[in-house]
Amino acid sequence: MSGRTRTSLFLVAAAGLAALLGWGIVGLPAFGDFHGRYGVVLNHVALAQRHTTNVVAAVVFDYRGFDTLGEELILFAAVTGVALILREAREAEAKRIVDPVRGDPVRAVGLAAVPATILLGLYVVAFGYLTPGGGFQGGVVVALGMLLVYLAGDHRSYSRLTAKEVVDVFEGGGAGAFVALALGALAGGLAFQQNFLPLGKIGILTSGGSIPLLNWATAIEVTAAFVLLFGEFLEEVMVERR
Amino acid sequence: MIPLQVVAMLLVAAGGLAVVLARDLLRQAMLNSFYGLLVVVLFLVFQAPDVALSALAVGGGAAPLVILAALAKLKERR
Numbered sequence: 392m393s394g395r396t397r398t399s400l401f402l403v404a405a406a407g408l409a410a411l412l413g414w415g416i417v418g419l420p421a422f423g424d425f426h427g428r429y430g431v432v433l434n435h436v437a438l439a440q441r442h443t444t445n446v447v448a449a450v451v452f453d454y455r456g457f458d459t460l461g462e463e464l465i466l467f468a469a470v471t472g473v474a475l476i477l478r479e480a481r482e483a484e485a486k487r488i489v490d491p492v493r494g495d496p497v498r499a500v501g502l503a504a505v506p507a508t509i510l511l512g513l514y515v516v517a518f519g520y521l522t523p524g525g526g527f528q529g530g531v532v533v534a535l536g537m538l539l540v541y542l543a544g545d546h547r548s549y550s551r552l553t554a555k556e557v558v559d560v561f562e563g564g565g566a567g568a569f570v571a572l573a574l575g576a577l578a579g580g581l582a583f584q585q586n587f588l589p590l591g592k593i594g595i596l597t598s599g600g601s602i603p604l605l606n607w608a609t610a611i612e613v614t615a616a617f618v619l620l621f622g623e624f625l626e627e628v629m630v631e632r633r
Numbered sequence: 634m635i636p637l638q639v640v641a642m643l644l645v646a647a648g649g650l651a652v653v654l655a656r657d658l659l660r661q662a663m664l665n666s667f668y669g670l671l672v673v674v675l676f677l678v679f680q681a682p683d684v685a686l687s688a689l690a691v692g693g694g695a696a697p698l699v700i701l702a703a704l705a706k707l708k709e710r711r
Contacts, residue, residue: 523685
């Protein structure tokens with residue numbers, strides 16, 4: 392196809408797309424106009440029913456906890472799949488690349504940021520149902536804090552910090568704990584995943600019933616999943632195939 | 634819509650365009666993570682801090698790492 396035909400074909404397609412987009416945008420409701428009744432209802436009842444000041448957490452770990460269970464298992468299955476494929480394909484005797492960071496300022500600032508980042512992640516997890524945050528977000532931040540060990544140090548330190556035998560247990564354990572909490576309610580004669588703990592005083596860390604437990608189970612699963620994912624990808628880059 | 638929201642939307646549009654137009658893969662990867670941060674600002678000014686935090690951790694940290702690792706591997710093969 393010549394350049395000219397291509398351009399004219401593109402222009403026709405772009406004009407069609409622009410017309411459709413314009414038509415669609417004209418039919419949109421006004422900005423800020425919200426008709427989702429579910430959201431309005433939850434905003435009114437969540438604090439009284441679940442004692443969590445962050446309604447999002449009440450939705451994620453309680454009202455729609457079943458969806459989160461599915462997401463947990465998707466993450467678990469995806470990361471397990473990555474580990475299965477990459478670990479299997481890697482040759483045991485492959486040569487390792489040595490990659491220490493040479494610049495001292497980079498090392499110092501980077502390594503100093505490790506505990507600060509991990510602490511920030513733990514904070515985001517711990518207060519996830521009181522203020523914005525939660526197990527998923529905080530978990531990824533903690534995993535990124537550990538990744539800083541590789542970025543500012545070297546790969547060997549990262550793999551020593553995140554021993555596979557330990558991380559694997561946490562990854563499975565976090566997902567398992569989430570399922571166990573859901574089944575525990577069932578075993579106690581309640582509905583699947585029903586909130587079964589005392590709701591506590593609004594605004595403190597022990598509020599929300601079983602929401603904190605599900606939140607921490609998610610945090611453990613997500614941290615381990617991302618640490619494992621980073622580890623497998625870095626290992627792929629670090630070994631040199633012959 | 635407040636002006637800040639308009640600015641955030643325009644920035645995201647410009648960022649997305651920049652990612653699409655980049656030809657060099659490494660440059661595209663860096664632009665993509667920068668675009669990830671612009672999306673965080675968008676979520677924040679539209680009052681979705683929970684989503685902003687997720688986008689920050691995944692789009693600003695985890696995804697760029699995976700893309701860069703894949704690029705490093707591709708470069709080694711060539």
